[in-house]
Structures are given as C-alpha cells and as structure tokens.
Amino acid sequence: MMDTAPFLAATPALAVATSLVAVPLIAISGRWPNLREGWTFLAGAVKLLLVLSMAGWILAGHTHTYDLWEVLPGLMIRFKVDGFGMLFALVASPLWLITSIYSVGYMRSLDEHAQTRYFCFFAVALSATIGVAFSGNLFTLYLFYEMLSLSTYPLVTHHQDKEARGGGRKYLTYLLGTSIAFALPAMIITYMTAGSLEFSAAGVFPAGTSPAPLTTLLLLFLFGFAKAGIMPFHSWLPGAMVAPTPVSALLHAVAVVKVGVFSIVRVFTGIFGLELLADLxxxxxxxxxxxxxxxxxxxxxxxxxxxxxxxxxxxxxxxxxxxxxxxxxxxxxxxxxxxxxxxxxxxxxxxxxxxxxxxxxxxxxxxxxxxxxxxxxxxxxxxxxxxxxxxxxxxxxxxxxxxxxxxxxxxxxxxxxxxxxxxxxxxxxxxxxxxxxxxxxxxxxxxxxxxxxxxxxxxxxxxxxxxxxxxxxxxxxxxxxxxxxxxxxxxx
Amino acid sequence: MEDLFNYIIGRYNYWAAIILLLIGLYGMIAKNNLLKKVIGMTIFQAAIILFYVSIGDKRGATIPILDHGHGTHQAIEAAAYANPLPHVLMLTAIVVGVSTLGVALAILQKIYRVHGTIEEDEILETIDQ
Amino acid sequence: MSLEQHAIIIILAPLLGALVISLIGGLHRRVAYLTLVAALAVSFSSTIATLSQVAARAAEGPLHYFLGDWQPPYGIELVIDPLNALVLTMVAGVSLLVAIYSKETVRRESPDRLHHYYTLFALLVAGLLGITATGDIFNLYVLTEIAALASYALLASGRGFAYYATFKYIIMGTIGACFYLLGVGYLYIKTGTLNMAEMQAFMTRPALLHSESIRVAFILIMVGLWIKMAFFPLHGWLPNAYTRTSTTTSCLVAPLMTKVSVYVMIRVMFGVFTLPYAYHVMGWNTAVVWLASLAIVAGSIGALAQTNLKRMLTYIIVAEVGYMVGGAWLGNAAGLTGAIYHIISDGLMTACLFMAVGAITFKTGEINLEAMRGVFRRMPVTAAIFVVGGLAMIGIPPTCGFFSKWYLLSGGLAAGHYGFVVALLFSSLVNAVLFFRLFEIGYYPLFDAQSEAGQHDKVVVAEAPLSMLVPMLITAAMILVVGLYTSRIVSGLIEYALPAGLKL
Structure with a gap:
C-alpha cells in the first residue's frame, strides 16, 4: 500500500507553476503572435501531462500531499491531490487547451487589442485555478482564490470601454468584497475554534461545537465565496459578460465560477464534514x-x-x-x-x-x-x-x-x-x-x-x-x- | 482648612509649574498669532524645566559639590545635598527647547514671507484661495 | 571591531555621516549623496548583524550595550531585544532605500541646499534608530527631539504652504514631547532611576502599582505618544504636514515616524510599565480599542474623500495607526503580535506607496488622481510596484499586509472586540475601493480625455530613473518576502518580544 508515488513529490506545485512560468515568456514574445501562442500551448500541454501523471495514483485510492512553505506558525501552503481536486484539475486543464485554440480563432478574427496582456493573465488565472484544485487547506485555497479574482480583472475589462469599466467594478466589488468581509473572518474564526484549516472528511470542528456559531460560519462561507454566484451575490456574473467570449467561456463557465463552487464544496466536505451538516x-x-x-x-x-x-x-x-x-x-x-x-x-x-x-x-x-x-x-x-x-x-x-x-x-x-x-x-x-x-x-x-x-x-x-x-x-x-x-x- | 493651606502652600512649586504649564498650553492652542503660539510653547517648556529642577531640591540641602574632594573616606550624607540628576537632565532639555524655538522662529519667518502675515486665520484664507 | 560594537554602530554611522556631509557635502552633490548612502548602508548591515545575533539567542534575553562602559544606573545602555531588532532593521532598511531613491528627487527639489538636506536626513535616521535602540527613558526623549527637529526642517523643505503645515506640527510635536517628558519626571520621582529595566523592576511593588503619580505618568506618556503618532483624535496635524512636503521627505517620514512612535508606546507599556499594569490596573483596554476602531474608520473615510494621492495615503496612515494601537491594546498575544508585525509591514507598504506616488509625480508633475491616468502604459514597472503596495494595504495574500490583518483579526475575535474586527474589515474594503479606483484610472488609458478613435494610441513609455526604480522594486519584493517569511518572523522573533504572561 505504502509504495511511493510514481511522480515527483512537487508535481502538484509544478502543475500550478507551469502556466506562471509561461507568463514572462508570453510577455516577451508579444511581437511574434505564433511564438506567443506556442508558449501557451506548450504550457497547457505540460500542465495537462503533469495532472495526468498523478491521475493513476489517485484512482488507486491514494492521496498526495506536498508542503510548499510554512507561512504562519503551524499553517502551511500545502498542496493535496485527492479525487475531488483531481476531478477539477482534469476538467480545467484540458479545457484551457481547447479554449486557447478558441482564443486564437476569436481574438485574431476580431483583431482585438492587447492580446499579449490577455494571454498573460489567462495563464495566471489558470495557475490560480489549478492551485485551488490542489489546495491542501483552506488557507492555500483562499490564497489562490484571491489570486484568481485579481488576475481575471484585466480579462473581464479587456475592452477598456465604459461598459467594461462598469462590469469590472461590479466584478471586483462582489468578489473581493465578499471574500474580505465574509470568507476571511470565517476562515480566521474557524482557525481559532478548530485550530486547523486542513481538509479532512470528518471536518475540523471538535465534537460538541455548538450549532449557532457553526450556522453563522456556514453562511459566511456560503456567501463569502461569491464566485459561486449564490443570490444575492450573483449579479457580478452577468456583469462580467462584457469580457471577450473565450474569457466568458473558460472563466465564467468553468474556472472562476467552478472555483467558487469548488471552494464551497471543499468547505462542506473538508471543514464541516457531510455528517455534521446532516446531523445539524x-x-x-x-x-x-x-x-x-x-x-x-x-x-x-x-x-x-x-x-x-x-x-x-x-x-x-x-x-x-x-x-x-x-x-x-x-x-x-x-x-x-x-x-x-x-x-x-x-x-x-x-x-x-x-x-x-x-x-x-x-x-x-x-x-x-x-x-x-x-x-x-x-x-x-x-x-x-x-x-x-x-x-x-x-x-x-x-x-x-x-x-x-x-x-x-x-x-x-x-x-x-x-x-x-x-x-x-x-x-x-x-x-x-x-x-x-x-x-x-x-x-x-x-x-x-x-x-x-x-x-x-x-x-x-x-x-x-x-x-x-x-x-x-x-x-x-x-x-x-x-x-x-x-x-x-x-x-x- | 489648615489641610487645604498645607495642600496648596506646601506644594507651591508644583502649583507654579502647573499654572505655567496651563498658560503655555493655552497660548499654544488658543492664540491666533503664531508668534504667541511660539511664546506659549516656550512657557510650556519652561514650566516643565521648573518642575524638574524643583524635584531635585531637598529641605535644608546644599548644592551637590563635595567639600573634601577625592581621596577622603568620610561618609557622604546624601540628604545634605540636592539631587543633581534632574538639573543635569534639564540642561539637555533647555538645549532641546532652544533648538525647537530656533526652528520654530525660522519657519515663522518663512511663513511670513510666503503668506505675508502670521495671523492664523489670515493664513488659512490665503491657503483656501 | 568585534560583534558587540554593532549596536552602537547602528546609531553612530548616520550620526557621523551627518557630520561628514555637513562638512564636505558642499563640495559636490555626489559626495553628499554617496556619504549618506554609505553611512546608512553601514548602519543597515549592523542592524542585520544584530538581528541575526538576537535571533540566534532569542530565548536568552536581550543584548546590552553600555555606552562608554558605564553600567546602569549611572550610564546609558542600549538594549537590543527581538522587538527592537526588528524595528531597527526596518527603519535602517527603509531609510537606506529612500536614501538611494532620493538621488533625483532631492536634486530637483532642493538643489541649492542639497547637503543641508542630506545632513538632516542622516540626523533624522540617527534619531529614529536611537529611539528604537535605547534602554534609557530620558535618552529616548532627547533622541525623539533630535528626530523631531530634523523632521521639522525636512518637512519645511516642501516650501510654500509646507511652512505653515510644519509649524502646526512643531506645536503639536512639542506638546507631545513635553507631555512625555513630564510623565518621565513623575516616574523619576517615584522610582529614582531612568533606566527602563530598573524602572520596571520597581513597578511590580504594590505601593507603586496603585500609586496616583504612576497613573498620571502613564496617562501623560501615552497621550504624548499618541500625539506624536497621530492617533485619532489627535491626528489633525499629520495629513497637512505630510502632504505639503517634498517627495523625499514624505517617503522618509511617512513610513518611519509614526511607526517608531508606536514602537515606543509598546516599549513603554511592557518595558517600563508592566503587562498587568497596562492591561489590568489602568483598565483602559476597551476604551482605547474603541478609539482605535474609530481611528480606522475615520482614517478610511478621510482617505475616500481625497483627490490628492499623497493626502489620501496620509489618511491611510491615520487608519493604520489605529490598527497598531488597537492591536497593542487588545490584551492578547495575537493582537500584540499583529501590532508588532504591522509596524514592520506597514513601514514597508507605506514606503512602497509613497515612493511609487513620488515617482509618478516626478514624471508627470501632477499629484492628483489624474496623475494616474494611463500609468500602466507609461510607467509599467512603477505601476506594478504601486499595485503590490496597494494589494498589501488591502490585505491580499501573500503580501505582508494580509498577515498583519490575520493576526489583528484573530486578536480582535479572541478578545471579543467585534467593533475592532468590523473596523478592520471596513478599512480593508475601503482600501480596496481606494486602490482599485486608482488602478482603474491607470488602466483605462485615454478614455475620457479623447475620442474613441484615440483610445488605443501608442503611448510612449517614460519610466522613472533607475535610481528610483531599484529601491522601489526592492521594497515591493520585501513586502512579499516578509509576507512569506511571516512564520519565521513570528515564531523566531515576535514570540520572544511578547511580554511574559502573554505567550502564544
């Protein structure tokens, strides 16, 4: 059972980093569009391969944990690959490749401006998405969640006109506002009551935690991850449709919104635990x-x-x-x-x-x-x-x-x-x-x-x-x- | 009644310092003329210096200079001498006070050159324009 | 020169630097500039050396350095413990970066009095470092005044309306310093010593614990320091003084002066008075934390109303002072850790933002929101640095601003002080609005100004000179590095800086 994983320990971190590495390459080859898109495809392919290399191991019932960095005493930037994270990564990384093909078709046909910036932030957004998928604890998840909110802003407001400005404002107000006002305090309260932010199937809360604060926390998380678009914090999503269609397609049908849902599901399954939810x-x-x-x-x-x-x-x-x-x-x-x-x-x-x-x-x-x-x-x-x-x-x-x-x-x-x-x-x-x-x-x-x-x-x-x-x-x-x-x- | 007199007269040095302190504070906060503010500031600092100097004093004590100089093994009666430390501290504080005064006066001159007045309300009018 | 001399070199280097600059700095501007940078570099390397020394022996207690080998209570001692080693490093580091940055700005702003300016610069840094390092409560007063006098002159270098703003600051600063001095007098009467550690040893005596004089001393010192650090509602002088002055001065003074005052407050609370005294005997905690919450809200709202970039940042400083004072008074380990950590992180963030705004003003000649227009295209590097500073102020991980908020929020929640928690979150949201408004102006190039057709015109990149970019880049990088090294900083240094009885 305890045989070693058939891939490098740092593979989850590498999968996250691949598209980040591509960013400077994309940026400097802005003058040669074919080379620039070449980097995008290369990074996408490498990322997909890295994700796939772990799939077999996960299917065999294993999980894989990799600690990148201790950022607060006792709190790690931790990657953990399990079935659910793998599922999400397997959805996001091939779709990035497909969307990249589509981006080329769409952006070039319409002769959009600032395509280099577009592809750069696209790559950053993908890193953040895979980071969320492979997060081992709530802290790491929050980190990548915020990274995603910020890196998609230039994509949403790509057209840089009045409409884009309005949509972009709404986008940030909802996503950043809720994550700071609800999700952050909820995370800190969780850390203080439970002493841990690690995802585990049984939940982190000690038995006998009273239901009232748990209900409050649940609501804070539910509305705090506003990327999931639960009403009344949904109207950023129609607003964000001012973005070019490939952005809407990948980010607002897959990456961004699914990150919101993924985060909430992670909180349900990893922080509260399904049993606790049902019991209360x-x-x-x-x-x-x-x-x-x-x-x-x-x-x-x-x-x-x-x-x-x-x-x-x-x-x-x-x-x-x-x-x-x-x-x-x-x-x-x-x-x-x-x-x-x-x-x-x-x-x-x-x-x-x-x-x-x-x-x-x-x-x-x-x-x-x-x-x-x-x-x-x-x-x-x-x-x-x-x-x-x-x-x-x-x-x-x-x-x-x-x-x-x-x-x-x-x-x-x-x-x-x-x-x-x-x-x-x-x-x-x-x-x-x-x-x-x-x-x-x-x-x-x-x-x-x-x-x-x-x-x-x-x-x-x-x-x-x-x-x-x-x-x-x-x-x-x-x-x-x-x-x-x-x-x-x-x-x- | 006697208690009250003792309370006031027995601590006259502190009362003097506090009255001066309040005069200075009043000058700094309430006066419209900036030069008067500076004067208030000086009084304020002088009050504190007075306070410090007076706490070094002791009843019936003399200036802290030893008669016999070095080498004698006579015991030194500490109660017979005023505490020199607060006085020494105030030497520094006086220097600080004078420097502050200097800077304040220099800047006051500059203000006069820029605004043509050292009345606060008039200065504020020129800034608003 | 052995290792144990580092403590004094930290202060002596800028002090001697000031002397040298005033003597030979007039020869050529480059002489003055290089002397300053060299002196501060020596000082900074000494702080690094002491920091590593202190970190290595954190559990064993502080380093003592006796000036002239006179033992206390007769002599003055420097005490370097994990708390002030951190602050020293921040102060020396930021001032070195600002010194490098100042090459072009000072040349433009004070060309005729360049070496005088640099002399004052060095004196201010010497004063601030001295305040931080000293273990003597009266010595602290003298050094405060040295720093303050130098800062008055530096602030006045903005000329014009700066003179009046500086004058207000002189009056307020002097009141603050005199309150502090008066408080020290009370303490001296009661304890007969000026050494902080000895004073603290007396403080535990029951007779002093409930003495009226000691209480008055505490109040006087606290109010004095609050005036100095511009704690709400004593903050009125700060926005004007810091806005009207020259770019270099605001870059130097804004990150350092208030932060050092906050450090002094924490030092006095736990290094002169005792933890039970500050938290239990005084019984101020709730009131001060509420005041701090008000400071945060008032500062944030004040910042929203500004159209001048620098003035906006100064109101943010007022709010940030509320963060630190509130954290220090929450009365638990997390809050105090947050306050101490925030001294470091806020120093870096403020320096980063002021330098970035300075660079933008340097190139555009404007200081209003309009200066930001199209800045992402014209000055991409500066804009990126500004974004890092802004995100840190909002509190986005992994910048250091996030982690100070993390600890402060934990402290507020643990203390059950929800008003403070709400104020912190409110200010984060306001900062988000403030900075994204600026990013937006910077991002939409020529949208309002010109017709639709001209929207995507080629804009000439006009980046700030390298001598400004490099220190800004280092500051921005440090914001991230300090954030990522939070664990080391907290468990290796701040944990030992907390007073006994308040361990994490």
Missing part, C-alpha cells in the same frame, strides 16, 4: 438558499435577450444545482453535485463557444436576431443543441447522469421537496434553451434572403465547441471517467 440539519438551510437561487435565476434567464447574459443566468442556476446536490449531505447527492461540476463545465463551455462563434461570424449578440442562424452555421448550432441538452439534463448528454445522482441523493437525504426544485428548474432550463435552437433551425429572419447558405466561423473557433460537445456525449456513455475520482474521494 444544516443541509435544509443550504438547500433552501441554493434552491431559491436555482429557481429565481432560471426565471431571470427566460427574460434575457442577450445570449451571453442568458447563459450567465443559466450558469448561476447550475452552480446552485451543484451546491444543492452536495448540500444534501447524502452520499449520492454529493456524488451527483461533484459530477455536475464536470458535466456542466463541458456543456456550458460549448454553449459559450457557440455564442462567441456566432458573434465572430455574424456579429450577432441577441437571441431575437438569431432566427434561421442554424441553417447558416449548422455545425455550431448542432454543438449548441448538444450543449443545451447536457445543461437541461437530457440524453444523450452527460448532464443527465449527474442530475440522476442528485435526484437520488435528495431521496437519500429525505428532503423530497428538493425534487420539486429539480423538476421545475429542468423544465425552465428547457424553456429557455429550446426556443433558441428551434428558432435557429426552423425560424426565419427578416434578412434570411440575403444570407448565403453557409457562414461558419473560422476553423479555430468552430473546432473547440465540436470537441466539447463530443466530450459531453462521451461523458454520457462513460461517466466513469470522472465518477471514479469522486468514488475514490468519498470512500476515503
């Missing part, structure tokens, strides 16, 4: 808060005409789905919630890629303008259809699997009313996605007569959604790719 009936509280967000955001999505904004509200709802699943504090619910991180990531990034591709090819942002666009861009819209299937939770796309687990989890946790939320929200999901698809293929637009038969976006912008849509379908048939990691994690 805190799961009811979590489910009510998350449930409200699911329903309200789905309703709000219905009324959005800007495609990216509709996707943003859909994301808010899906994020709360995950929290709802894990917050049930039952085994199946947790499995479903964690799995949904992966499933939703692939589904939602497809949708964003498609939205961007439409914008690149036709310059259209609003759903009302998109009648008949499926005939113009059949590949893109087919991918869009698959992505929406996954988010709604219909076969043959991966989203169904995770939703099934969550539904069973609700029954296991004996919180049957949660089923109603799942049901209504799935219907709402269908209600805000299917019209788009229907209109795209069967609708007609006033300018249909001027349109040529085919007008797809450049290859680099079409390939990524096709890849991720395919992945969504593959995950329907082989959910074990990610599910095994969760099983390993929950078994420990």
């Amino acid at each position: 009936h805190l799961n009811t509280l979590i489910c009510s808060i998350a449930g409200c967000t699911v329903l309200v955001s789905s309703l709000m999505a219905l009324s959005q005409d800007n495609l990216k904004r509709r996707l943003a509200f859909s994301t808010i709802g899906q994020l709360s789905y995950i929290i709802l699943g894990v917050g049930l504090a039952s085994k199946l619910g947790a499995q479903g919630g964690m799995l949904h991180i992966a499933m939703h990531a692939f589904g939602k990034i497809t949708l964003f890629f498609c939205a961007g591709a439409i914008f690149v090819a036709t310059g259209k942002k609003y759903i009302s303008e998109m009648g008949g666009i499926g005939r113009q861009m059949p590949i893109t819209m087919t991918a869009f259809f698959v992505g929406s299937l996954s988010v709604i939770g219909l076969p043959p796309a991966g989203g169904l699997i995770s939703k099934l687990f969550m539904v069973q989890g609700a029954l296991q946790a004996e919180l049957a009313w949660v089923l109603v939320i799942y049901l209504i929200s799935s219907l709402l999901n269908a209600a805000y996605f299917f019209p788009i698809v229907y209109q795209a293929f069967f609708g007609s637009s006033q300018e249909a007569q001027h349109q040529g038969p085919r007008q797809e976006a450049p290859f680099c912008a079409v390939l990524p959604p096709v890849l991720t849509a395919t992945a969504s379908v593959v995950l329907f048939f082989f959910p074990g790719i990610f599910l095994d990691f969760i099983t390993v994690f929950l078994a420990s």
Whole structure:
C-alpha cells in the first residue's frame, strides 16, 4: 500500500507553476503572435501531462500531499491531490487547451487589442485555478482564490470601454468584497475554534461545537465565496459578460465560477464534514438558499435577450444545482453535485463557444436576431443543441447522469421537496434553451434572403465547441471517467 | 482648612509649574498669532524645566559639590545635598527647547514671507484661495 | 571591531555621516549623496548583524550595550531585544532605500541646499534608530527631539504652504514631547532611576502599582505618544504636514515616524510599565480599542474623500495607526503580535506607496488622481510596484499586509472586540475601493480625455530613473518576502518580544 508515488513529490506545485512560468515568456514574445501562442500551448500541454501523471495514483485510492512553505506558525501552503481536486484539475486543464485554440480563432478574427496582456493573465488565472484544485487547506485555497479574482480583472475589462469599466467594478466589488468581509473572518474564526484549516472528511470542528456559531460560519462561507454566484451575490456574473467570449467561456463557465463552487464544496466536505451538516440539519438551510437561487435565476434567464447574459443566468442556476446536490449531505447527492461540476463545465463551455462563434461570424449578440442562424452555421448550432441538452439534463448528454445522482441523493437525504426544485428548474432550463435552437433551425429572419447558405466561423473557433460537445456525449456513455475520482474521494 | 493651606502652600512649586504649564498650553492652542503660539510653547517648556529642577531640591540641602574632594573616606550624607540628576537632565532639555524655538522662529519667518502675515486665520484664507 | 560594537554602530554611522556631509557635502552633490548612502548602508548591515545575533539567542534575553562602559544606573545602555531588532532593521532598511531613491528627487527639489538636506536626513535616521535602540527613558526623549527637529526642517523643505503645515506640527510635536517628558519626571520621582529595566523592576511593588503619580505618568506618556503618532483624535496635524512636503521627505517620514512612535508606546507599556499594569490596573483596554476602531474608520473615510494621492495615503496612515494601537491594546498575544508585525509591514507598504506616488509625480508633475491616468502604459514597472503596495494595504495574500490583518483579526475575535474586527474589515474594503479606483484610472488609458478613435494610441513609455526604480522594486519584493517569511518572523522573533504572561 505504502509504495511511493510514481511522480515527483512537487508535481502538484509544478502543475500550478507551469502556466506562471509561461507568463514572462508570453510577455516577451508579444511581437511574434505564433511564438506567443506556442508558449501557451506548450504550457497547457505540460500542465495537462503533469495532472495526468498523478491521475493513476489517485484512482488507486491514494492521496498526495506536498508542503510548499510554512507561512504562519503551524499553517502551511500545502498542496493535496485527492479525487475531488483531481476531478477539477482534469476538467480545467484540458479545457484551457481547447479554449486557447478558441482564443486564437476569436481574438485574431476580431483583431482585438492587447492580446499579449490577455494571454498573460489567462495563464495566471489558470495557475490560480489549478492551485485551488490542489489546495491542501483552506488557507492555500483562499490564497489562490484571491489570486484568481485579481488576475481575471484585466480579462473581464479587456475592452477598456465604459461598459467594461462598469462590469469590472461590479466584478471586483462582489468578489473581493465578499471574500474580505465574509470568507476571511470565517476562515480566521474557524482557525481559532478548530485550530486547523486542513481538509479532512470528518471536518475540523471538535465534537460538541455548538450549532449557532457553526450556522453563522456556514453562511459566511456560503456567501463569502461569491464566485459561486449564490443570490444575492450573483449579479457580478452577468456583469462580467462584457469580457471577450473565450474569457466568458473558460472563466465564467468553468474556472472562476467552478472555483467558487469548488471552494464551497471543499468547505462542506473538508471543514464541516457531510455528517455534521446532516446531523445539524444544516443541509435544509443550504438547500433552501441554493434552491431559491436555482429557481429565481432560471426565471431571470427566460427574460434575457442577450445570449451571453442568458447563459450567465443559466450558469448561476447550475452552480446552485451543484451546491444543492452536495448540500444534501447524502452520499449520492454529493456524488451527483461533484459530477455536475464536470458535466456542466463541458456543456456550458460549448454553449459559450457557440455564442462567441456566432458573434465572430455574424456579429450577432441577441437571441431575437438569431432566427434561421442554424441553417447558416449548422455545425455550431448542432454543438449548441448538444450543449443545451447536457445543461437541461437530457440524453444523450452527460448532464443527465449527474442530475440522476442528485435526484437520488435528495431521496437519500429525505428532503423530497428538493425534487420539486429539480423538476421545475429542468423544465425552465428547457424553456429557455429550446426556443433558441428551434428558432435557429426552423425560424426565419427578416434578412434570411440575403444570407448565403453557409457562414461558419473560422476553423479555430468552430473546432473547440465540436470537441466539447463530443466530450459531453462521451461523458454520457462513460461517466466513469470522472465518477471514479469522486468514488475514490468519498470512500476515503 | 489648615489641610487645604498645607495642600496648596506646601506644594507651591508644583502649583507654579502647573499654572505655567496651563498658560503655555493655552497660548499654544488658543492664540491666533503664531508668534504667541511660539511664546506659549516656550512657557510650556519652561514650566516643565521648573518642575524638574524643583524635584531635585531637598529641605535644608546644599548644592551637590563635595567639600573634601577625592581621596577622603568620610561618609557622604546624601540628604545634605540636592539631587543633581534632574538639573543635569534639564540642561539637555533647555538645549532641546532652544533648538525647537530656533526652528520654530525660522519657519515663522518663512511663513511670513510666503503668506505675508502670521495671523492664523489670515493664513488659512490665503491657503483656501 | 568585534560583534558587540554593532549596536552602537547602528546609531553612530548616520550620526557621523551627518557630520561628514555637513562638512564636505558642499563640495559636490555626489559626495553628499554617496556619504549618506554609505553611512546608512553601514548602519543597515549592523542592524542585520544584530538581528541575526538576537535571533540566534532569542530565548536568552536581550543584548546590552553600555555606552562608554558605564553600567546602569549611572550610564546609558542600549538594549537590543527581538522587538527592537526588528524595528531597527526596518527603519535602517527603509531609510537606506529612500536614501538611494532620493538621488533625483532631492536634486530637483532642493538643489541649492542639497547637503543641508542630506545632513538632516542622516540626523533624522540617527534619531529614529536611537529611539528604537535605547534602554534609557530620558535618552529616548532627547533622541525623539533630535528626530523631531530634523523632521521639522525636512518637512519645511516642501516650501510654500509646507511652512505653515510644519509649524502646526512643531506645536503639536512639542506638546507631545513635553507631555512625555513630564510623565518621565513623575516616574523619576517615584522610582529614582531612568533606566527602563530598573524602572520596571520597581513597578511590580504594590505601593507603586496603585500609586496616583504612576497613573498620571502613564496617562501623560501615552497621550504624548499618541500625539506624536497621530492617533485619532489627535491626528489633525499629520495629513497637512505630510502632504505639503517634498517627495523625499514624505517617503522618509511617512513610513518611519509614526511607526517608531508606536514602537515606543509598546516599549513603554511592557518595558517600563508592566503587562498587568497596562492591561489590568489602568483598565483602559476597551476604551482605547474603541478609539482605535474609530481611528480606522475615520482614517478610511478621510482617505475616500481625497483627490490628492499623497493626502489620501496620509489618511491611510491615520487608519493604520489605529490598527497598531488597537492591536497593542487588545490584551492578547495575537493582537500584540499583529501590532508588532504591522509596524514592520506597514513601514514597508507605506514606503512602497509613497515612493511609487513620488515617482509618478516626478514624471508627470501632477499629484492628483489624474496623475494616474494611463500609468500602466507609461510607467509599467512603477505601476506594478504601486499595485503590490496597494494589494498589501488591502490585505491580499501573500503580501505582508494580509498577515498583519490575520493576526489583528484573530486578536480582535479572541478578545471579543467585534467593533475592532468590523473596523478592520471596513478599512480593508475601503482600501480596496481606494486602490482599485486608482488602478482603474491607470488602466483605462485615454478614455475620457479623447475620442474613441484615440483610445488605443501608442503611448510612449517614460519610466522613472533607475535610481528610483531599484529601491522601489526592492521594497515591493520585501513586502512579499516578509509576507512569506511571516512564520519565521513570528515564531523566531515576535514570540520572544511578547511580554511574559502573554505567550502564544
């Protein structure tokens, strides 16, 4: 059992550092775009390989811990690779590669300014994401969480116009404000009461800690990690849609928002412990808060005409789905919630890629303008259809699997009313996605007569959604790719 | 009643120091003319020097200079001599006070050149403009 | 010269430097500049040597250095313990960096009186280092006044309106110093000694523990020091004095003067008086911490209202003084650790920000928010340094500002003083608003000023000279290094600096 890991002890730290190392290289090769993107791809590939090199070991039921630095007495910057962290890293690092391809297509087609800065901060953001995935304790997680908030600011405000300024302000106010005002004191209180910030399945709080402070802490954490977009701290996400689409795609469907969810799930599973949540009936509280967000955001999505904004509200709802699943504090619910991180990531990034591709090819942002666009861009819209299937939770796309687990989890946790939320929200999901698809293929637009038969976006912008849509379908048939990691994690 | 007199008269040195201190403080805070503030500052410092010097004194004591010089083995009656240490400290404090006064006066001159007045309210008017 | 002479070299080097500069500095400006840098470098290397010495023997107690080999109580001694070894290193380090930085700024601001300026610079540093190192309570007063006199003259070097601001500071500073002196007089009457350690030995006697005179002495000294450190509501003099002055002076005075006063307060509380006296006999804790919370809130709100960059930073100093005083009075180990740690980290952060703003002003000639416009393009390195300083002020890990907040918040929570906790969080949020407003102005290049078309024009990079960039870069790096080495600093030094009975 105790044989040594088949990789370097520092591999998690290296995986985090790879894209940081790439930053100066990207910065100095700004004049040669191909070389610059070369660095991005190289770093992405190395990162993916480093993550993959640890996957087998984790699947075998091991975990791997690496202490980088003692920063406060008794408090380490600690990396710990376990099933859940691995799952997240495996979602984020390949999607970075795909998004990089897409970025090239998107940014060059639109001839965006300051592309060097864009790729630099993209790399930093990815480091922070992998850092969160591999954090061994809450302190390390907080460190990378803040790093992510700051490094994505220049990406969100990339256009540097009035709209970007407003979105950027909102973005920072919500994310930085909540993390300083709620998450930081919550972390310090936890450290003072429990004496530890290390994640452990049994939680860190000593038995017999009274429920009132625990409830307060839970709320502080829940709202403190506002990247998860729980209402009423959600409105940064639609605001951040001013960013270029690749940023929205990776950061606001995968990295940033999933980091928020990941952090909250980590707190549930590692700081409180699922048993404690269930024992104190805190799961009811979590489910009510998350449930409200699911329903309200789905309703709000219905009324959005800007495609990216509709996707943003859909994301808010899906994020709360995950929290709802894990917050049930039952085994199946947790499995479903964690799995949904992966499933939703692939589904939602497809949708964003498609939205961007439409914008690149036709310059259209609003759903009302998109009648008949499926005939113009059949590949893109087919991918869009698959992505929406996954988010709604219909076969043959991966989203169904995770939703099934969550539904069973609700029954296991004996919180049957949660089923109603799942049901209504799935219907709402269908209600805000299917019209788009229907209109795209069967609708007609006033300018249909001027349109040529085919007008797809450049290859680099079409390939990524096709890849991720395919992945969504593959995950329907082989959910074990990610599910095994969760099983390993929950078994420990 | 006698107690009260004793309280006041018996500690007249402290009372003097405190009254001077308050006069100085009043001058520094309440006066509009900057030169008067400087004068207040000087009084304030003098009060403290007075306070220190007076605490070195003892009833019936003489100046702390030994009659016999070195080499004699006669016991020295400490109570017969005033405590020299506070006085020595005040030498330093006087130097500090004079230096502060010098700097303050120099800057006051500069203020006069810049603002054309050393009345505080008039200076504030010129700054606001 | 053996190791044990380091303690005195720390102070003598700048003092002799001042002498040399005043004698031969007039020959050429480079002579004055190099002498100053050399003197401060010697001093700084000595502080490093003493710091490592103290760290090596932290458990065994402080180093004593008897001036002229006169033993106390007759002579004056320097006492170097983990607490002031840290502060000494910070003061010497920051002043060395500012000295290097000052090459161009002083040349521009005081070309005709350059060597006089540098003489005062060296005297101020000598005074500050002396305050920190001395073990004699009266000697501390004298050195305070040396530092104060030098700072008056330096502050007046801003000319124009600076004179009036300095005059206000002279009055307030003198009141503060005289209060302190009066308090020392009371203590001397009661104890008959001026040596801090001996005084403390007397303090434990029950007769003195409840003596009215001792109580008055404590109050006088504290109020005096609070005036000196610009603790709310005695802070009125600071923003004007520090804003109106020249760039170099504000870079030197802003990070050091208030911090050293805070150090003196902690020293007096636990090195002259005793822990039970300061915390239990006086019974001030709650009141002072509330005052500190008010200071934080008032300073933060004051900073929000400013459009002058330097003035904004001075209000942040007022808030930061609240951090440290509050931490010191929370009455638990975490709070005091935070206060001591914050002396170091705030010194670095303030120096970093003032130097960055100085560099921006140096290149643009502006000091208002507008000076920041497009700064990320025009002065990328300076802007990056400014960002590091700003993030440290907000308290983003792993900068040192985060860790001082960590300890201060822990202390506030442990003491159950939630007002202080809320004030700290409030000020973090306000700092976030303040600095991101500046980053935003810097980031959006020519947005309002010109038409949309001109938005992405090529901007010529006009970076500050190397003599300014290098010290700024070092300061910014130190902010991160100190942050990452928090564990070593706390468990290796600050833990031993805490008074007995307050161990972590």
